[in-house]
Amino acid sequence: MEMKDIATPSRTKALLNQYGFDFKKSLGQNFLIDVNIIHKIIDASDIDEYTGIIEIGPGMGSLTEQLAKHAQKVLSFEIDQRLIPVLDDTLAPYDNVTIINEDILKADIATYVHQHLAECDKIMVVANLPYYITTPILLNLMQQTLPIDGYVVMMQKEVGERLNAQVGTKAYGSLSIVAQYYTETSKVLTVPKSVFLPPPNVDSIVVKLMKREAPQVQVDNENEFFKLTKAAFSQRRKTINNNYQSLFKEGKKNKALIAEWLESSGIDPKRRGETLSIKEFALLYNNLKKFSELQF
Numbered sequence: 476m477e478m479k480d481i482a483t484p485s486r487t488k489a490l491l492n493q494y495g496f497d498f499k500k501s502l503g504q505n506f507l508i509d510v511n512i513i514h515k516i517i518d519a520s521d522i523d524e525y526t527g528i529i530e531i532g533p534g535m536g537s538l539t540e541q542l543a544k545h546a547q548k549v550l551s552f553e554i555d556q557r558l559i560p561v562l563d564d565t566l567a568p569y570d571n572v573t574i575i576n577e578d579i580l581k582a583d584i585a586t587y588v589h590q591h592l593a594e595c596d597k598i599m600v601v602a603n604l605p606y607y608i609t610t611p612i613l614l615n616l617m618q619q620t621l622p623i624d625g626y627v628v629m630m631q632k633e634v635g636e637r638l639n640a641q642v643g644t645k646a647y648g649s650l651s652i653v654a655q656y657y658t659e660t661s662k663v664l665t666v667p668k669s670v671f672l673p674p675p676n677v678d679s680i681v682v683k684l685m686k687r688e689a690p691q692v693q694v695d696n697e698n699e700f701f702k703l704t705k706a707a708f709s710q711r712r713k714t715i716n717n718n719y720q721s722l723f724k725e726g727k728k729n730k731a732l733i734a735e736w737l738e739s740s741g742i743d744p745k746r747r748g749e750t751l752s753i754k755e756f757a758l759l760y761n762n763l764k765k766f767s768e769l770q771f
């Protein structure tokens with residue numbers, strides 16, 4: 476008998492009953508019960524039989540199953556031990572899936588990728604993310620030197636909008652800058668609450684982030700650069716001049732030096748962080764070397 480897709484209300488409910496599973500809100504457990512949404516996610520991911528997939532949070536395997544049908548290999552990290560026997564059962568027909576029962580924020584991803592996805596032509600991260608840790612997951616993956624080509628990921632709408640925000644908009648901030656430094660971002664689709672069990676309290680969006688061949692701008696020290704950009708948004712309504720007064724270690728001449736640094740970089744000190752492009756931030760950062768007294 477042909478089994479129904481896991482991403483259907485009937486199969487998901489049957490599995491919940493069979494395993495006596497109750498959702499843990501604290502782990503962001505909202506399972507997809509609409510296979511059409513999953514097909515759209517997969518279409519956007521350009522997966523072929525030579526593609527390796529990293530998935531975060533397979534749940535009962537709704538997305539994992541469809542990924543296994545299209546990709547060469549799927550490497551999937553699930554923190555909830557109660558889901559491991561469920562996944563052993565639902566994914567038994569697929570021999571190209573490896574489930575790792577670990578916290579994605581603590582796992583040694585580089586080693587697992589090397590062990591399981593080394594022979595794949597390209598590697599995509601495809602996931603319906605646990606929303607409570609969307610930002611740390613993505614920052615952690617982007618900032619490690621992992622052989623990841625891109626991401627097609629579902630998350631809370633507001634976070635997706637921040638990743639994809641253009642300079643000068645309300646959603647633009649330090650998260651937009653980190654994401655767009657490493658990747659080219661685009662929106663794939665917005666997703667109604669009704670396709671999840673249980674429905675989440677927030678709206679959802681699928682975002683695509685494709686790794687750039689080289690970062691958008693050149694900076695010596697990425698962490699320092701991101702610290703500098705972040706500080707420009709510490710109080711969004713304040714000017715960069717004001718926000719930067721509190722970034723640098725106290726010094727008698729700081730006020731004048733900060734003004735000189737901004738002006739010699741061609742940036743009006745009265746501008747707000749949200750009006751500065753990544754290129755302008757890079758200009759500021761690179762020009763800071765001439766002002767050795769300004770330390771943070």
Ligand code: SAM
Pocket residue numbers: 502503504505506507508531532533534535536537538539552553554555577578579580603604605606608
């Ligand atoms: N992929 C499934 C689906 O779409 O039906 C489930 C998605 S659900 C939004 C998020 C999943 O991430 C849950 O299965 C949850 O247990 C898992 N999860 C939560 N925190 C995690 C972490 N730190 N590391 C790995 N998985 C995690």
